Amino acid sequence: MQNLKDHFNILVGQSGGPTAVINSTLYGIIKAKKAFDQITGIYGMINGIEGYLKKPMVDLGLLSDEETELLKTTPGAYLGSCRFKLPEDYQAQVYRDIFARLEADHIDAVLYIGGNDSMDTVARLSEYGARNHSPIRFIGIPKTIDNDLIETDHTPGYGSAAKYVAASVRQMVLDAEVYAVRSVTIIEIMGRNAGWLTAAALAARKYPEDNPVLIYLPETDFDMADMLHRVRDLLSKRNSVVICVSEGIHDASGRLICNLEHSTGTDVFGHQLLAGAGKVLENKIREEIGVKVRSVELNITQRSSAVQASFTDVSEAAACGMKGVSLALEGQSGVMVTMHRQDTPMLYTIEYRGTKVGNVSNQVRSFPLEWISAEGTDIKIDFMNYLAPLIQGESFPPMENGLPRFLYRRQSV
């Protein structure tokens, strides 16, 4: 489909939590301008749809080639992000404000990079546009380390985070095993509702009996007594026990393990101490078994580590950006870019398509139960067929004086 107007301006936004490759997608979108000569301008909204009404756009065409290349390997979110939910009522003023601004800015397509919540924004804007016969196209591009979007084989951001988790756990296991004393190490990994990222700890094992010997996801109920029993048994056979847990593990009643301590712990200032799931397990094991215990939260390094990101992930994130541009040029709207693994033996290939964004928004794709062991304490090796291609290859940011160079906008000071 040919665009017959004298301009085709694209506006890009980033939304939700940052990842190692959300800027790789932005890179892909900027590079698409070279591939499609209909495109007249590519602009960025600062701090997502929330910031768009308050701040001027930035002209991404002004980035030099070197800056654009830097973007590909820069973590965080170059354009800034937001956590903002559009109202259900399409009569709300905010819709009129956004569309007035888009028209004033001569925008023809909005590409929005984000996770489940951000796809809700794309769905609402495209619905409002359709109701009001707006020609502006709205395309969602997936991004989340949680890998919990439906209708796509995986999400950009997951591969790099999974690679970081697997490599870090493998290194921490070497560290945990140096002493000839019995000890337990608990590693808490991001994932409130879905265990995809925690499951990647399986790849850390160097041989079948290797640590981490226990892996717990939020897809099954966590049983404290059973865990203590297993740890006791394992400690009778080996010195070092390493356990990986998702932050969102819960008991059979659905109560989060990380909430167990809320009721009584207060600090000197009188407020409640919030302990993570790992900390709760640490305290319980120390109390009940009395061995040396340590808990580690991988925390925001999981989603911001670009120093050894997955080359596959970086490349796919850029390709998703390009596909988003191409869908917009085709005249599609209310669509999210999806990735489909081709069923080719021995060869990993991805086909990029689009799906109605309304199918995706506000849904969670859980980690499949068939890849969790019957006891709920381990991940089956079958999962590796799915995971392995996603963590292949190394992407390195350029280094300067021994440290990674990144592209950034200065904070106003």
Next chain:
Amino acid sequence: MQNLKDHFNILVGQSGGPTAVINSTLYGIIKAKKAFDQITGIYGMINGIEGYLKKPMVDLGLLSDEETELLKTTPGAYLGSCRFKLPEDYQAQVYRDIFARLEADHIDAVLYIGGNDSMDTVARLSEYGARNHSPIRFIGIPKTIDNDLIETDHTPGYGSAAKYVAASVRQMVLDAEVYAVRSVTIIEIMGRNAGWLTAAALAARKYPEDNPVLIYLPETDFDMADMLHRVRDLLSKRNSVVICVSEGIHDASGRLICNLEHSTGTDVFGHQLLAGAGKVLENKIREEIGVKVRSVELNITQRSSAVQASFTDVSEAAACGMKGVSLALEGQSGVMVTMHRQDTPMLYTIEYRGTKVGNVSNQVRSFPLEWISAEGTDIKIDFMNYLAPLIQGESFPPMENGLPRFLYRRQSV
């Protein structure tokens, strides 16, 4: 000095906390066998001097060339480690046991890789040997991410940990700055008594006013009220404030900040909650200022990350191992390998020497006060002249299926 016996067997031990490069030193020692044909065997003690009396040595000559190369880029401690203090009483049975075993094993030199406490072990064994006219030589080889050994410009392990800290803080700052809401992020870095590693966060800044805007070391007294005042002021000018603190910061009375919460916090199981310094600051800022606050502990990843270690550090760690062998062959004992930066403009070079290990053991080299700002809240840029060479160059472990390959001994299961 020529060794006139028909053997020169070296026994190596690793002791104290692991680093990214303690195995690089072991690699250097094994490679030294090629350089010095007097050496008849190189053996490893498992779990340091404590394990030596209980477990058979391993013959490091049995490692293949490929395995030896893998050792160079493997974190942890391949031989295992211990935390063990020899008694002050040289009449103690343990000394007689160790020397009887060394003689039975035909050991001519013991190389012990470790930090302050491990140097105490070297000092005591060489002193006992001297008193009892033993020909066995004892050499210490420095290792600690804390960089707190005296008589040496720096210690192997520090450069890689500092590079990891600087790169991680730089990435976390990008992450912390994505939202247009006021927020504080606290990053807690290892260092109970010395602030060298936390000071490396200075290198994370991309421009002078960049985050982290506050850096606190244990070398000065931490003033909570002053910190709160500064954070309030900073938040009036910028959205995101990132603070780096050493785990060992303390108030003017010497009380550790991380102990502030010990007295009252108890969890549901009735035991005290131990909160790190970062957590204490997080709670205090939330309570007093009421903004979004997050604290992150870099934890054991700081000392176990080999995926992008400092090439300078890895090379120097190996060179320290080689130097230890050469000192032993010269007939020295009770000596620790030291590194001396040559005063050559524009060119960083290190000369390797030895110093009496008794000068070093049980001493702590603090971060110099002249590199701390007058207010005690920042590090002066002068420090970068010292730090920059130590983090130069990248060392990468070989990759296999997207993850780093390491050399390991299997845990007995």
